[in-house]
Amino acid sequence: xxxxxxxxxxxxxxxxxxxxxxxxxxxxxxxxxxxxxxxxxxxxxxxxxxxxxxxxxxxxxxxxxxxxxxxxxxxxxxxxxxxxxxxxxxxxxxxxxxxxxxxxxxxxxxxxxxxxxxxxxxxxxxxxxxxxxxxxxxxxxxxxxxxxxxxxx
Amino acid sequence: xxxxxxxxxxxxxxxxxxxxxxxxxxxxxxxxxxxxxxxxxxxxxxxxxxxxxxxxxxxxxxxxxxxxxxxxxxxxxxxxxxxxxxxxxxxxxxxxxxxxxxxxxxxxxxxxxxxxxxxxxxxxxxxxxxxxxxxxxxxxxxxxxxxxxxxxxxxxxxxxxxxxxxxxxxxxxxxxxxxxxxxxxxxxxxxxxxxxxxxxxxxxxxxxxxxxxxxxxxxxxxxxxxxxxxxxxxxxxxxxxxxxxxxxxxxxxxxxxxxxxxxxxxxxxxxxxxxxxxxxxxxxxxxxxxxxxxxxxxxxxxxxxxxxxxxxxxxxxxxxxxxxxxxxxxxxxxxxxxxxxxxxxxxxxxxxxxxxxxxxxxxxxxxxxxxxxxxxxxxxxxxxxxxxxxxxxxxxxxxxxxxxxxxxxxxxxxxxxxxxxxxxxxxxxxxxxxxxxxxxxxxxxxxxxx
Ligand code: FES
Ligand code: FES
Numbered sequence: 001x002x003x004x005x006x007x008x009x010x011x012x013x014x015x016x017x018x019x020x021x022x023x024x025x026x027x028x029x030x031x032x033x034x035x036x037x038x039x040x041x042x043x044x045x046x047x048x049x050x051x052x053x054x055x056x057x058x059x060x061x062x063x064x065x066x067x068x069x070x071x072x073x074x075x076x077x078x079x080x081x082x083x084x085x086x087x088x089x090x091x092x093x094x095x096x097x098x099x100x101x102x103x104x105x106x107x108x109x110x111x112x113x114x115x116x117x118x119x120x121x122x123x124x125x126x127x128x129x130x131x132x133x134x135x136x137x138x139x140x141x142x143x144x145x146x147x148x149x150x151x152x153x
Numbered sequence: 154x155x156x157x158x159x160x161x162x163x164x165x166x167x168x169x170x171x172x173x174x175x176x177x178x179x180x181x182x183x184x185x186x187x188x189x190x191x192x193x194x195x196x197x198x199x200x201x202x203x204x205x206x207x208x209x210x211x212x213x214x215x216x217x218x219x220x221x222x223x224x225x226x227x228x229x230x231x232x233x234x235x236x237x238x239x240x241x242x243x244x245x246x247x248x249x250x251x252x253x254x255x256x257x258x259x260x261x262x263x264x265x266x267x268x269x270x271x272x273x274x275x276x277x278x279x280x281x282x283x284x285x286x287x288x289x290x291x292x293x294x295x296x297x298x299x300x301x302x303x304x305x306x307x308x309x310x311x312x313x314x315x316x317x318x319x320x321x322x323x324x325x326x327x328x329x330x331x332x333x334x335x336x337x338x339x340x341x342x343x344x345x346x347x348x349x350x351x352x353x354x355x356x357x358x359x360x361x362x363x364x365x366x367x368x369x370x371x372x373x374x375x376x377x378x379x380x381x382x383x384x385x386x387x388x389x390x391x392x393x394x395x396x397x398x399x400x401x402x403x404x405x406x407x408x409x410x411x412x413x414x415x416x417x418x419x420x421x422x423x424x425x426x427x428x429x430x431x432x433x434x435x436x437x438x439x440x441x442x443x444x445x446x447x448x449x450x451x452x453x454x455x456x457x458x459x460x461x462x463x464x465x466x467x468x469x470x471x472x473x474x475x476x477x478x479x480x481x482x483x484x485x486x487x488x489x490x491x492x493x494x495x496x497x498x499x500x501x502x503x504x505x506x507x508x509x510x511x512x513x514x515x516x517x518x519x520x521x522x523x524x525x526x527x528x529x530x531x532x533x534x535x536x537x538x539x540x541x542x543x544x545x546x547x548x549x550x551x552x553x554x555x556x557x558x559x560x561x562x563x564x565x566x567x568x569x570x571x572x573x574x575x576x577x578x579x580x581x582x583x584x585x586x587x588x589x590x591x592x593x594x595x596x597x598x599x600x601x602x603x
Contacts (some may be wrong), residue, residue, distance in 0.1 A: 124480035
């Protein structure tokens with residue numbers, strides 16, 4: 001089947017029920033998207049599908065034909081994504097970094113949906129887990145992106 | 154004063170006499186061995202017959218109750234709840250001491266189709282003999298050939314039932330049988346096709362689908378044992394799961410499913426509408442998927458012929474499709490849904506093809522009985538194994554992640570979104586099932602049927 005990933009068409013040889021995450025990492029060698037739980041519980045595997053944050057470990061590839069998939073590898077080609085990454089660096093958000101490609105995806109999707117999310121919106125949308133507990137830094141970076149100057153951490 | 158022809162004393166004697174005769178007759182009736190067409194018959198055991206018997210054992214899913222997960226096949230042991238107390242499935246391997254090794258073919262037949270053991274005890278109808286009585290003589294002798302020749306004998310005595318005296322007296326079941334069974338093998342309906350009749354034979358007989366899917370009456374009798382009865386397979390609550398209607402009911406049955414959908418469900422455990430879950434997982438893993446395509450087609454044709462009632466599900470667009478919208482909507486359960494359920498079941502509730510079931514339009518999202526949805530949310534789904542391959546996606550248990558109120562609210566959101574018409578979910582109902590599905594609780598569910 002054909003998948004459109006980061007603006008390129010990829011011919012993929014996979015069973016219909018293969019999770020997108022496996023295709024990304026194993027078939028295509030795009031390892032920026034991480035495997036955390038495999039059960040839609042953590043968000044480490046988040047990608048964008050038509051601009052919406054999607055957990056790729058539980059998304060079957062047969063659902064994705066005709067959609068536009070964006071992964072962390074190409075997120076900076078997106079205007080919003082580029083701003084998110086910039087602020088992520090500025091606020092030094094990552095610690096170990098394992099969850100962060102997913103966090104960047106979630107933040108990008110949020111800012112695409114609501115340009116200036118309220119604190120309440122941020123709380124609702126940023127639900128990916130971070131073992132290192134970088135939540136305060138994530139919030140600071142998104143506050144900054146939303147035009148709120150939070151307390152510097 | 155004139156003399157009466159019969160003295161009161163004499164009258165009393167004749168009453169006593171009649172009563173005695175009735176008692177003796179009744180006593181004989183309830184303790185007799187019913188006759189079997191196999192009385193005095195010599196059993197056959199050709200390889201073909203044994204193979205056919207193995208197939209019949211799959212149809213009847215004997216292993217479901219007569220085996221424990223880690224135990225030897227057919228050695229029994231499963232605890233089963235009845236309104237009177239627990240009983241234990243027996244050892245049906247051909248062990249002469251603890252199993253059925255000494256059963257003649259006629260004994261085997263009487264146990265299977267009449268619920269009577271060789272020592273004249275009556276079986277509880279937890280053994281689905283009201284369905285098995287429809288099985289043909291040929292299938293019974295094939296099944297006997299399989300059990301006697303191809304099942305490894307295991308010495309393992311069945312645990313004793315804990316039902317106290319006098320409730321454990323079993324002869325009244327003979328009278329129960331008079332009222333609630335027909336005593337007949339399956340009778341072909343000449344107005345229907347051969348395929349339909351084959352489906353009816355399997356569903357009403359060996360398949361004993363009604364054991365879970367037909368509501369039961371006061372005496373634990375299934376209210377309807379065949380297609381002539383509108384209660385047959387009309388859905389029933391059992392062991393914390395609601396076995397849905399298999400009739401053509403609009404929203405709550407399989408009215409929306411095509412014959413091909415039904416065939417896919419029975420052969421693969423999944424289709425675009427649903428994936429097997431709850432008690433059905435075992436029925437699929439151990440029984441249904443081993444049936445031939447012809448038999449599963451026949452079952453599909455037969456089930457699709459059962460008329461239903463009520464309007465069908467009318468799809469409605471999703472009103473909430475993201476976490477932010479959910480939070481802003483103020484709808485109870487919407488945020489919980491988007492955070493915990495939408496990744497798999499979809500923001501629109503439509504699921505993912507046949508891999509992850511839709512909740513929009515799902516049978517379990519309609520109607521007044523939310524037990525299955527509560528149960529699967531608390532405890533997750535079992536492993537569906539089709540053609541030896543475990544499935545890739547499974548519902549995880551949420552009992553440690555969501556509290557009773559959150560589960561009640563998220564299910565309420567599901568049951569009132571996308572055109573679903575299910576009734577609201579009570580927090581107490583969640584709390585109750587949480588307790589009863591915890592094996593360490595004071596009152597865990599003891600399965601009545603598997
Ligand atoms: S790996 Fe997909 S949500 Fe955890
Ligand atoms: S930065 Fe380590 S898990 Fe999030």
